[in-house]
Amino acid sequence: MRTGTRTSPGRRSTSERTGQEFRVAPADPATGGIDPAAVATLVDCDTSLVSVIATSDITGAVTDIAAVVAAVRAKNPDVYVVTDGVQHAPHGVIDARGWGVDAVNIAPYKMFGDRGNAFTYLSPRLARLDHEKLAAAPEPTWAVGSSAPAVYAGFTAIADYLAAVGAATADATASPDRRSALVAGLDAIHAHEQALLHTLLDGTDRTPGLRASLGVHVHFADETAATAARDLILPLPG
Numbered sequence: 001m002r003t004g005t006r007t008s009p010g011r012r013s014t015s016e017r018t019g020q021e022f023r024v025a026p027a028d029p030a031t032g033g034i035d036p037a038a039v040a041t042l043v044d045c046d047t048s049l050v051s052v053i054a055t056s057d058i059t060g061a062v063t064d065i066a067a068v069v070a071a072v073r074a075k076n077p078d079v080y081v082v083t084d085g086v087q088h089a090p091h092g093v094i095d096a097r098g099w100g101v102d103a104v105n106i107a108p109y110k111m112f113g114d115r116g117n118a119f120t121y122l123s124p125r126l127a128r129l130d131h132e133k134l135a136a137a138p139e140p141t142w143a144v145g146s147s148a149p150a151v152y153a154g155f156t157a158i159a160d161y162l163a164a165v166g167a168a169t170a171d172a173t174a175s176p177d178r179r180s181a182l183v184a185g186l187d188a189i190h191a192h193e194q195a196l197l198h199t200l201l202d203g204t205d206r207t208p209g210l211r212a213s214l215g216v217h218v219h220f221a222d223e224t225a226a227t228a229a230r231d232l233i234l235p236l237p238g
Helices: 009-017 036-040 065-075 149-169 178-202
Strands: 049-053 080-084 103-106 119-122
Touching (some): 036 065, 049 065, 065 080, 149 178
Parallel strands (some): 080 103
């Protein structure tokens, strides 16, 4: 089952090839986001997988992943939940274990990193599923070859920058550990981006925002959408 406004032909063909029913939870027309309850209504005892995007690349709406996980597992405790975190990763904290998902992927190129590569978290129970692997490799191993060192070097530089931002925003007397510094850095970036987002939409005392600009129509801009969680993603039609 897939949630969102766009459906990949690859996902549909995979479900057809494996004899699985394919269901899509529609986006909320007011917020452009995904309502956890709408996802849960499509889950039953035979549902095997729920795939949900963390942030819409169309509307910028942020999905409450933990709420989705809770809602779908209330219907089916054994369902696997995987998350596309590519769009959200540059704008906020990815907390795979806190969310309770079985998989989440991110892509360095969204953070000015290397293209053509991605990093994925797998839960222990998903990692043990049958998959292609080297014959002598341990059961949860998914790597089938060597990764390019430059990929890790580039992503390490990204992580170092995020940690440096976090350390700079922390109490000068504290010495945050690596994870705490990364979380603080992403929180600071998120707060800064929210200020930019609201300035773009609502303007300042001297400059009108997009909502007040002649000839500009801002979608998902009513009162309901204004209070919805949203990342700094503003698609503009060509």
